[in-house]
Amino acid sequence: MTGFTAILTETLPAGLLPHMAAGLDVSESLAGQTVTVYAVGSLLAAIPLTLYTQGWRRKPTLLVAIVGFLIFNCVTAVSTSYALTLVARFMGGVAAGLGWGIIAGYARRMVVAPLRGKALAIAMVGTPLALSIGVPLGAMLGTTLGWRMAFGLMSITTLILIGWVLWQVPDFPGQPAEQRLSIARVFRTPGVRTVLVTLFAWITAHNILYTYIAPVAALSGVQGRLDLVLLGFGVAALVGIWVTGVLIDRALRPLVLVSLTVFAAVSLAFGLFAASPVATIAATILWGLSFGGAATQLQTALADAAGDGVDLANAMLTTTWNGAIAAGGMVGGVMLDHLGAGSLAWAVLAPTLLALVIATRARRHAFKPGPRAFD
CATH class of the missing domain: 1.20.1250.20 (MFS general substrate transporter like domains)
Incomplete structure (x- = not known):
């Protein structure tokens, strides 16, 4: 679900461009940069944040990333400033970079060695799903509910995900300094x-x-x-x-x-x-x-x-x-x-x-x- 949230958050604006452009009083090409800055945030943050958090326990680290989605999707939903929206999207990408840095290792540690490939496949099932429905879902929500409500619904979904992680997902220690x-x-x-x-x-x-x-x-x-x-x-x-x-x-x-x-x-x-x-x-x-x-x-x-x-x-x-x-x-x-x-x-x-x-x-x-x- 973390991967699904990260990808859906990234692709959602592509189906909302006319609505976001009108709401932020910019051109559609400028509205499209909300996707670009998200990708840049992920690109720049993934390696440094993964290095910095190697020693952190895995569950709190995952929660930091998910809470990041919650905060920055909420900011995007209420922002009337194009500049603030870009900042929120960039920081959402940073949260995604942190999340992607731990998903694979986390999923593999939850199961015995012979099941690690299947565990990773299950953990990644959200990626093609989000890639396939992100743009059509954005277009549908933008037309029926408005683009701000689309990001609001993403925030509600993220709250549910936080509850699920707190309730069901096991915790694991980070890597000791001597093993990093x-x-x-x-x-x-x-x-x-x-x-x-x-x-x-x-x-x-x-x-x-x-x-x-x-x-x-x-x-x-x-x-x-x-x-x-x-x-x-x-x-x-x-x-x-x-x-x-x-x-x-x-x-x-x-x-x-x-x-x-x-x-x-x-x-x-x-x-x-x-x-x-x-x-x-x-x-x-x-x-x-x-x-x-x-x-x-x-x-x-x-x-x-x-x-x-x-x-x-x-x-x-x-x-x-x-x-x-x-x-x-x-x-x-x-x-x-x-x-x-x-x-x-x-x-x-x-x-x-x-x-x-x-x-x-x-x-x-x-x-x-x-x-x-x-x-």
């Missing part, structure tokens, strides 16, 4: 850099297409039912994460390679059959299926490689992921402006194939063949 690892040591751990580079290429490719799915969909004439197209993506993504949860402890490497291969085929389909509504819808569903488990697959591979440095490694993942979001948006924007929507699918191919080649070659430390080893 430096960021440099974790970064040099065999396999960590390989997973991070694979992640950056994969998520950059995904966001080149996902950020600009509306103009891509317009090529086939399905832009009028984009909400249903994205719903198909979201449902397929949930199937993908379910499959990942079932298979990840036995077949992590095949899952990664198949997911990347399917995504490469999807980008080809978008490129070759851009004018076909059937091809667009089918490709979007396959895309969701291949991407649904990506976060869990990459986090599991990174956690396996990092060992005791899992929290720091996950903070690096957060930073890399948000950097890839920014890179995908920037590359896609340049391609769209200069070469048109038809170029985006082809732009996706290069980073996708790069990720596939790296993952295929990484057999020793990052994406090992066979069942995963347990401590």
Whole structure:
């Protein structure tokens, strides 16, 4: 639920842009920067805060992050100042950076070693769900209740989450000083850099297409039912994460390679059959299926490689992921402006194939063949 809250808080404004722009008396492009500053907050905060809180008990640390969502969503809901809203969104991103830095390690510590992959899959199920419903939900709430009420409802949801954590979630100690690892040591751990580079290429490719799915969909004439197209993506993504949860402890490497291969085929389909509504819808569903488990697959591979440095490694993942979001948006924007929507699918191919080649070659430390080893 923490991951769901973080992602939904990040994506919600994208469906509220006209309403937020009117309410804050700014243009829609400026209202869109509320998403950007949130990502920047996560990117900048994840590693420093994870380092600083290594010794803290895990439950209070998680609660600090969730309370951050509560406070800054409340500020966003009542703010009439664009500048204050940007500050609140940035600080919300900081809270997300802290939360992402501990989720993976926390989930893995709740279960015995053979169940760690499944535990991580369950912990991450909120990510594709929030990614798939964030924008449509924002649009619906903005129209029916207003954008401020949308953020108010997020705050109420966060209060429920705080109660659940206090009641049900077990606590664990932080790392003793003598066991804490430096960021440099974790970064040099065999396999960590390989997973991070694979992640950056994969998520950059995904966001080149996902950020600009509306103009891509317009090529086939399905832009009028984009909400249903994205719903198909979201449902397929949930199937993908379910499959990942079932298979990840036995077949992590095949899952990664198949997911990347399917995504490469999807980008080809978008490129070759851009004018076909059937091809667009089918490709979007396959895309969701291949991407649904990506976060869990990459986090599991990174956690396996990092060992005791899992929290720091996950903070690096957060930073890399948000950097890839920014890179995908920037590359896609340049391609769209200069070469048109038809170029985006082809732009996706290069980073996708790069990720596939790296993952295929990484057999020793990052994406090992066979069942995963347990401590």
